Amino acid sequence: MHLIQEAFIDCPWCGESFSTQIDTSPGDHEHIEDCTVCCSPILVSVECTPGEILSFDCSRP
Ligand SMILES: [Zn+2]
Numbered sequence: 001m002h003l004i005q006e007a008f009i010d011c012p013w014c015g016e017s018f019s020t021q022i023d024t025s026p027g028d029h030e031h032i033e034d035c036t037v038c039c040s041p042i043l044v045s046v047e048c049t050p051g052e053i054l055s056f057d058c059s060r061p
Contacts, residue, residue, distance in 0.1 A: 001051040009033065012060050013040040022056070024048040032061055 003025045010017045016037040022044075030045045043061035047054045 003050055005048075005051075005053050007046075007053055007056055009035075009042060009044065009058050011035040011037060011040070011042060012058055013042070014038040020044075022046055022048070022053060024053060025050050 003023060004021050005024055006019050007022050008017050008019050013035060014037055016035070018036045020033060027049065028047050030043060032041050033044050034040070035042055041061055043059050044056060046056045
């Protein structure tokens with residue numbers, strides 16, 4: 001089982017998308033991630049079970 005899953009984030013600031021690694025081991029969680037393009041902070045809300053991302057949402061914190 002791979003606890004680290006790749007996901008594509010659509011930046012809510014600049015609209016660019018980039019891939020990121022999401023740790024699914026803690027289950028549902030939120031974290032702040034900086035956009036790799038414009039460096040703005042993105043609030044990433046992840047709904048997951050260990051090993052699988054069910055859904056995630058990106059918004060301005
Ligand atoms: Zn951006």
